[in-house]
Amino acid sequence: MFNVWIFIATLFVADAVIEGQRCFGSRCGDCLMNERCLWCKDQVFYAQRCGSYLELNVSGCKEVVQRKSHTVEILENKEFSDGGPGLDPIQIKPQRIKIRLVPNSVRHYVMLHYKVARNFPLDLYFLHDPSKSMENLITSLTQLTNDIANEISNITTDFRFGLGTAMDKVISPFVRRDPKYLNHPCGTPYIYCDHPYSFLHRQSLTANKDAFKAALGKVNRTGNQDIVEGLFDGLMQVMVCGDKIGWRRKARRMVVYATDVNFHQAGDGRTAGILEPNDGLCHLDDKGYYTKAEIQDYPSVGQIIQKARDNNVNVIFVIGGKESGIMRSYYYDELTRHLPGNIHNASALSNDSNNILDIIRENYRKLRETVKLSTDGVPEELVLGFYSNCGTGRMIDQTNVCEGLNFETWVNFTIAFQSNMTTCPSQRSFNMTIFPEGLEDRVRIEVEHECECDCQREPEAEPNSTNCNQRGTYECGVCNCNEGWSGDSCECDERLPEAEVCGTEAGICNNVGNCTCSKCYCYEGYSGELCECNDRNCPYHNGSLCGGPDHGNCSCGKCLCTSEFSGASCDCQTSKETCRDHNGTMCSNHGVCECGRCRCDVGFRGTLCDTCLACPISCEKNFNCAQCVGFNQGPFNSTMCSKRCKHVAIVPLLNSEDLDSNFTRNHISCFRKDMYGCLLFFDVYDSDDVTTVHVKSSKRCSPKPMDPLTIGIGISGAVFLAGLIIIVIWKILILIYDRAEYSKFEAEIKDPVWEKSDSPIYHGCITTVHNPMSDLSNNLYPDIQKYQNKIDNTPLDFIADTNPQGLEDIGINDIFSDDLGQLLDRKAKSVHFADDQK
16 A cells, blocks of 8 residues: 555646646657657546646556657667778777667767877878078978978877968068069069069979978068068968878878068958958969969958868967067967867977977877867757766766877767757758867767657558548557548538638637638637637626526527516516406506606606606695604604604615616605705605605705995905916016115215216306506507507417527518517417416
């Protein structure tokens, strides 16, 4: 019993795990794509076929299809080989693998092995600029060719050398174009230099050391105009012109790139008007010259990196010159880290270039002892991870690089595959490769997505099965119908378009249904062949559609009533028994029965029209009680009121005023004027000898006439207030005006311009004084008197400044000098006195 409970608990836990991920899918393969989901392939099964183990077990499924696992098949697995004459070296295995992946499943692991081959072929190509500063390199290479060959032969006996030189584009401003320079690039006819060129492939890869030396001997100096050089053009041609360079398929390809300056790159060609980008293709003529140098721009750094990876070329940057450290750190070290081969820095060339042998030896050792696995053709939905301990015995790490390898041992790489797809891709199979960077060795992997169950394939699957009306394949307990058919047994013909069989102007099934099997299946509340009927667009009665199910049902916008009701909303009873009184009389003979209710004649009221409104009952009889209960007034005191008026109640609103009230009892609406002239409203209800009175809590009184005295006082006060406001405003304006005038007056007092003016009607006084002595002289000197008038009419300044000749001009030259002095003295005294008077 305990084991049973453990089993049940396990099922519940497993089901809880996938609670957040529900199982779904109409076919077995689609269902099993969801992790921990199963498929029931019973022929007779009425529950959902895709579900968890617990769900299918509870539903009674007998045949359950479970999720498959990943499978790996080794197709080719050649053993390691060091190579040799007629033998290809093998450094990685297996070489071909086939993997069947189950989408959205756990990881699967594949083991790869790598071992360094002793005699692995080497193709070594030297590319350098032929400038004067690099002449030592040519000399050293010529002298050390045999030493280089001997050193490499200690590692592999299968090696070849090649040579090329690159300078710059023969176009201004990179190279001077004047005829003198073109004929003598080194600036003088006494030094022989080659004509400028961009790149020249001088020697294809060869094992003949003498041929390589001869090619070195033909290298002459040349020059360019700017400092930077165009070796990228040559490097691109070396990498992509495999046939002309002579690269072998199964060989490690090394390019020794030697220079002492920076490099031109994409965009620099625009300074010379070169706009066409570099196409990354081979453009060498039969003589080895690069033919597109002046047509295409320099390659970009990205193109160099990509072509090096595509062609498995390991580039060794060797930088010489006085600025070697700066050039390496600023330009070449970072570029080296992005190229294949896992070499982290450029190499420094000594001044005499004698360390070129050490550079080649050291970099080849790094390349040989290092492996970095890369991939190609991996789709986005596939996740790969590389794990290895690189043969060190330590814990396995996630890495694709191993260093320090040797000929004796190999390293293992574990490749983790995981498919994260939740649906089967359209492309079920594809090919991908895993390879060591910089080498041609390849592990080719055929990947196939395992999306189908075995019961979906023949012979278990039955094409054109009778279970499917010969219109589909019977697989895993269900029908997979042919195109144009649907349904559990492929009985639905869907070959006609939906718009033709289910279409309306408003849309498919009037946009309120689904077209399935050429038929509209309407949403709740709609009906009709094309869902054209709105079954909720009917009138309501008693708060329910068509009065509720007991009265009728809504169909296509109209109420279909039961036999007991009629009317647009099934609100009318067809039976008239409710209109008969206990005597069997219809509406007490004072009305007609309509829809199970009495419609009374004028003057009668009540359910059976048995109340006479014109009969003398009792508005008057209940008026006093209405007064005393509602408003504590009238002839009844409090004792009489409480004793006689127990049937009276106060209400805020009478039923006769309430539009929503339901008149079901006999009543009379009354109103009376009280002693104060106000109207009181009350209803009197009579039912089975019981009278009830409802008094409205408020009464309506006529408004009192306004007091004439109050009106007169109000008008007078308003007029007085208006006048007072006008006077205040007037006083304020006068005050403002007076202040402005006074300010103006004060300003004029402080600046009295009028005191400085002369009156136009004022003339100064003139005083004339007669000297008695003067009068006597007139008598004594008659000769002088005749000149007096002339002197008086002549300005004193003129007379004083005038010489005798001037006096002669005014006719007084004949007067003697003493007499003239007297006349002038008189003239001066007269003038001075007049001035003093002024």
